Amino acid sequence: NAGVTQTPKFRVLKTGQSMTLLCAQDMNHEYMYWYRQDPGMGLRLIHYSVGEGTTAKGEVPDGYNVSRLKKQNFLLGLESAAPSQTSVYFCASSGLAGANEQFFGPGTRLTVL
Amino acid sequence: KQEVTQIPAALSVPEGENLVLNCSFTDSAIYNLQWFRQDPGKGLTSLLLIQSSQREQTSGRLNASLDKSSGRSTLYIAASQPGDSATYLCAVRGSSGGYQKVTFGTGTKLQVIP
Numbered sequence: 001n002a003g004v005t006q007t008p009k010f011r012v013l014k015t016g017q018s019m020t021l022l023c024a025q026d027m028n029h030e031y032m033y034w035y036r037q038d039p040g041m042g043l044r045l046i047h048y049s050v051g052e053g054t055t056a057k058g059e060v061p062d063g064y065n066v067s068r069l070k071k072q073n074f075l076l077g078l079e080s081a082a083p084s085q086t087s088v089y090f091c092a093s094s095g096l097a098g099a100n101e102q103f104f105g106p107g108t109r110l111t112v113l
Numbered sequence: 114k115q116e117v118t119q120i121p122a123a124l125s126v127p128e129g130e131n132l133v134l135n136c137s138f139t140d141s142a143i144y145n146l147q148w149f150r151q152d153p154g155k156g157l158t159s160l161l162l163i164q165s166s167q168r169e170q171t172s173g174r175l176n177a178s179l180d181k182s183s184g185r186s187t188l189y190i191a192a193s194q195p196g197d198s199a200t201y202l203c204a205v206r207g208s209s210g211g212y213q214k215v216t217f218g219t220g221t222k223l224q225v226i227p
Binding site: 004033040041042043045090092100101102103104105106107109 | 144145147149154155156157158159162202204206213214215217218219220
């Protein structure tokens, strides 16, 4: 039981390049989330999903797209990276019922030059 | 709009001391509150989750309390150890709407000195 995993762990991009971050969970959770964490600003929600095939915008969605084609996977895409997207990205998941406890992945550190 | 505040931003204590971390929130319409620890360069590890109907939760040396009416939660750490050094975050899940938005505090960085 790996919990929530993220790939890659580190990435350096040049301005304008694109990339996709992959999140996978093996807990059969309905909800999945993408956050970014920046110094002094806490965690901010980018996009989230309440089930397979659904996505919705969070607080800071501009410049990002997401897809949830399979229940266990949640992809975050950057179509044209900008230096302002330099951050640490965390994926999380939670169950639909019960405590709704969130479980986090280890994070992806992205630098955009 | 829910706002979550954690004070102090940093705390340094000698090993063995009991300590309390504070979390306050502005909107009492919450579903639950979750405490996390984050080690440098790592993800968030869930410590305790308190449902809105509960007053406290305990796990080992950790005890979290919740007072919805005053918008406050505390995380009590007994007999602190150097391994407790980390940043502690609280997160509040709102209870309104179809999606229960989670709002995070900016954390308290704890250093336990041997």
